[in-house]
Amino acid sequence: MTLPPFRLHRPRSLEEAGELLDRHGDDAAVYCGGTELLLVLKLGLAAYPHLVDLKRIPELQLLEQAGGTVRIGAAVTHRTLERSDLVRETIPALAEMERGVANLRVRNVGTLGGNLCFSDPHSDPATFLLASGAELVCRKGSERRTIGIGEFVRGPYETALAPGELLTEIRVPAPLPNTAIAHMKFSTHERPALTVTSLVRVEDGTLAEVRIAVGSVSTAPTRVPEAESILAGRRVDDRECVREAGEVAGDAVEPFADANGSVEYKRNLVRVFVERCCAEAIARLETGIV
Secondary structure: OOOOOOEEEOOOOHHHHHHHHHHHHHHEEEEOOOOOHHHHHHOOOOOOOEEEEOOOOHHHHOEEEEOOEEEEEOOOEHHHHHHOHHHHHHOHHHHHHHHOOOOHHHHHHOEHHHHHHHOOOOOOHHHHHHHHOOEEEEEEOOEEEEEEHHHHEEEOOEEOOOOOOEEEEEEEEOOOOOEEEEEEEEOOOOOOOEEEEEEEEEEOOEEEEEEEEEEOOOOOOEEOHHHHHHHOOOEOOOHHHHHHHHHHHHHHOOOOOEOOEOHHHHHHHHHHHHHHHHHHHHHHHHHOOO
């Protein structure tokens, strides 16, 4: 497989990147790691006369903590997040999730922003970020907006980005005290067939806040409020409510049948893994792993 011919552009600022996109319009595609884009080009599923490499833009390499938020530039690689002392100390569950993305080769060059913009429905990060309450900063020229991950991912390979708009930053809230996050997936290949993330916060032995996100079984990752309400307000040692949450989640999701399984098979996966993931998050409260 060979790549179709293209002209490579390497802007050094967001302004320069924006000018290139305005000039070339639909004939241009942006990339950072290119792990997904290059595969699409090799398979002949798309062709762009102009490719815009964003890796050299300093703003997109941001990785810092500001107040109670970890700010991640869109061009930061999965491997960087996996190994970052800042991430491992502040949101260790994020580093753990990144450690399981695809394979080492992909993690070395693939970026968090690129993963989100490609919007592959079989992916870990969007599910994790949805449960974590992450927000995304998008920019076009001097205009800047911040949207939730649930608004950004609209469906398979579709996002809320406007023409010429760039995802520049991912903002992930650091977990509050007495909070734990667990992420699990089921996969027979490198792309998961199911992803589940659970966030739980306890006060006085009671589950004061619960977030459950399920992805990779339907068109986009989604929260499961029906299951969250089962757990919220229950005692942290009430194991029966965890089983109930799994059952409710399996009924609430809207999976689609594909090569990974039928609708009912996927509902059963959701039932099992929501129960396991919530139980793991609650268990982590005792160890202090967030």
